[in-house]
Amino acid sequence: MKQFLIIAALAALCGGCATSKNIQFDSSAEGVSKEISDLSGINWYKLSPPQTISFDITEKTQVLNQGDEQSPIVAFELETVGNKVDITLTSQIKKTVFSPKVLVLNGSNEVLKEIDTNSFIYSQAQFLSGDRLSHSFSVRAQKGESIRLLVMTDEKAAKDSTTVIHPAKLDAMAKGNYPPDIDDPIIPHSYYGSLTLELVMEEVVIEDADVVRVNQPTDEQIVSEADTVRFTPQAETQEFYYKTIKQAVKENNIPKALSLLDEAKALNIEGAQEVFIKALNER
Amino acid sequence: MKKVSVIAAAVSSVLLSASVSAVDFHGYARAGVGLSGDNGENYSYEKKKVGRLGNENDLYAEMKLTQEVYNNNGVQFELGSLVAYAADGNNNWESQQPAFREMYVNAKGLFEDEGAVLWAGQKYYQRKDIHITDFYFLDTSGGAGAGIENLTLGGGKFSLAVMHDDGTQNGSEDVSGYTLDARYAGIELWDKANLELALAYDYGHEKDGQTIEADDGVLLTAVIGQGLSTGFNQTVLQFGTESYGHQMGTYGGGGWYDRSGDNNGATGFRVINWGVVGLGDSWELGHTVMFASAEDTKDGDITAMNAVVRPVYKWDENMKTIFEAGYYTEEKNDVDGAGSKLTVAQAWGAGSSFWARPEIRVYASYLSDYENDTAFGNSDSEMSVGVQMEAWW
Numbered sequence: 001m002k003q004f005l006i007i008a009a010l011a012a013l014c015g016g017c018a019t020s021k022n023i024q025f026d027s028s029a030e031g032v033s034k035e036i037s038d039l040s041g042i043n044w045y046k047l048s049p050p051q052t053i054s055f056d057i058t059e060k061t062q063v064l065n066q067g068d069e070q071s072p073i074v075a076f077e078l079e080t081v082g083n084k085v086d087i088t089l090t091s092q093i094k095k096t097v098f099s100p101k102v103l104v105l106n107g108s109n110e111v112l113k114e115i116d117t118n119s120f121i122y123s124q125a126q127f128l129s130g131d132r133l134s135h136s137f138s139v140r141a142q143k144g145e146s147i148r149l150l151v152m153t154d155e156k157a158a159k160d161s162t163t164v165i166h167p168a169k170l171d172a173m174a175k176g177n178y179p180p181d182i183d184d185p186i187i188p189h190s191y192y193g194s195l196t197l198e199l200v201m202e203e204v205v206i207e208d209a210d211v212v213r214v215n216q217p218t219d220e221q222i223v224s225e226a227d228t229v230r231f232t233p234q235a236e237t238q239e240f241y242y243k244t245i246k247q248a249v250k251e252n253n254i255p256k257a258l259s260l261l262d263e264a265k266a267l268n269i270e271g272a273q274e275v276f277i278k279a280l281n282e283r
Numbered sequence: 284m285k286k287v288s289v290i291a292a293a294v295s296s297v298l299l300s301a302s303v304s305a306v307d308f309h310g311y312a313r314a315g316v317g318l319s320g321d322n323g324e325n326y327s328y329e330k331k332k333v334g335r336l337g338n339e340n341d342l343y344a345e346m347k348l349t350q351e352v353y354n355n356n357g358v359q360f361e362l363g364s365l366v367a368y369a370a371d372g373n374n375n376w377e378s379q380q381p382a383f384r385e386m387y388v389n390a391k392g393l394f395e396d397e398g399a400v401l402w403a404g405q406k407y408y409q410r411k412d413i414h415i416t417d418f419y420f421l422d423t424s425g426g427a428g429a430g431i432e433n434l435t436l437g438g439g440k441f442s443l444a445v446m447h448d449d450g451t452q453n454g455s456e457d458v459s460g461y462t463l464d465a466r467y468a469g470i471e472l473w474d475k476a477n478l479e480l481a482l483a484y485d486y487g488h489e490k491d492g493q494t495i496e497a498d499d500g501v502l503l504t505a506v507i508g509q510g511l512s513t514g515f516n517q518t519v520l521q522f523g524t525e526s527y528g529h530q531m532g533t534y535g536g537g538g539w540y541d542r543s544g545d546n547n548g549a550t551g552f553r554v555i556n557w558g559v560v561g562l563g564d565s566w567e568l569g570h571t572v573m574f575a576s577a578e579d580t581k582d583g584d585i586t587a588m589n590a591v592v593r594p595v596y597k598w599d600e601n602m603k604t605i606f607e608a609g610y611y612t613e614e615k616n617d618v619d620g621a622g623s624k625l626t627v628a629q630a631w632g633a634g635s636s637f638w639a640r641p642e643i644r645v646y647a648s649y650l651s652d653y654e655n656d657t658a659f660g661n662s663d664s665e666m667s668v669g670v671q672m673e674a675w676w
Binding site: 094126130167168170171172173175180181183279 | 308309311345347365385406407409410411412414419468469475477479508510515517559599633634636637638639640675676
């Protein structure tokens, strides 16, 4: 009896496994068309870095049909506030994998950069991350501009495949054993998959910048205070920059001070240059 | 104790300073809590013979740090280290036994054959194991050694190594021993099948005025690997003389050569088949079967057999139900031994593969001994329940 109770208690504890927060891009929602033929019909999902989201590309995802190239697409618009954003896109490898390519666009849908499928490199499973294809890159928008990311694939990539390391070999490598001489599994690519987008932004003091975690698949804009900071810097932001510029100069870290000065200028903070020069003179 | 916390601090500080150097962090760990019906904590009974699922009651961990320290003109030097520690895991502060089991340098690209590796130091040397029973059927890893690995020769890869393997004789007299290990791997057979041959020779080096009791032994191993559409299978044939002969009958793997001299003249052989296959979308099956026979060993003549199967049912990406059934029988020095284990476990892991880890399992095991009525305290059977985590990375 005791043993049964213990098993039951332990099973109950183990039962509460957390499920990850996920977005489903559902083109059957109102006002969204399932298939579009040019970028103007795209439903841009707004994100505010720093933020990490997971999403699936399924049969319900919006498809971009440009004649000879068709692909499900996922579209994001990033509020960058003129700061550099480091972006990592990861595609999970399961029985199939979505081989992504990314178009970086500005607010007028002009293509600024294209990251093709070959840039996404295979990483083997480690810790809690499974086998995956991933790539990291950075963007910095002009002040006032927004950055748009279009995640899609193409026919050539979708017909290709990725070889992953056999898990028995990972087991052997982890334990210092000799990896068995067996064939590595070949994973075919697919038009569908599970991806994670991670956005990291350099530290900027923005009032009330608690990033709202996405936990509902809706088309509502994510509310964040970053919107209001774009053109009129808060007093605290200004104070922060004055203080850190002075501190950097005091520590004789001129490169840091100059980079802070650039940021301050990008944020429209007045008087930063004067503070910098004054601090230099006071050394 | 202190050693372990210093190492843990070193590991974590290395990990935090990620951008400074690309250190690879690998390792293994298992720990759990459980109890048995009549014998206090959950039992661990002959896991090499009946399987390890729901049959382990220790805390064991290995932390391996490797780093490429030099990379220029195609020449790469990699430094590797591994600390292992074993504990009961029954109290928060236990006197543990940390051991530095690996400390080596691998150098690649020094020869025309770019895949060949020159190494020196101490490391686990090309060990081969069967996961479900934690049985290393070929493990000649000794103390520190040196060698060259994976030199392309003919159609395969050749490796040669020499390692310390000291022993004692006549009570506490030290004997300097060495293991010479030669491998030839990657011999292509038929479709998706390959062969690897291994030879180990254990040599005792006499000191001035010393007579070495134990004869030098030879261990021959042939491993036939067969790739299958949903998994793989390996057949292992081994033959050993002297102390290696004794190891054939007692689930040994070629290390810790017995230098007492009591196995002189012994011979032994064994045949093992093991593998993992997928059956449909939701099932995977791991198994191992062994037959061994040895003669004229220090335990007389030995005959040993065992079989373990581990079917796994995958509910989804993370949850699975695992069964394990194992049975062994043996005759050693005219004494019979036999036992079995039945385990059922519910497991949650990072992924649905048989090999996916970390994994947390809740298990129940039923152990039986068919020859010894008091194998478990006062009884010939016992049951254990518990929760265990196993991780490797």
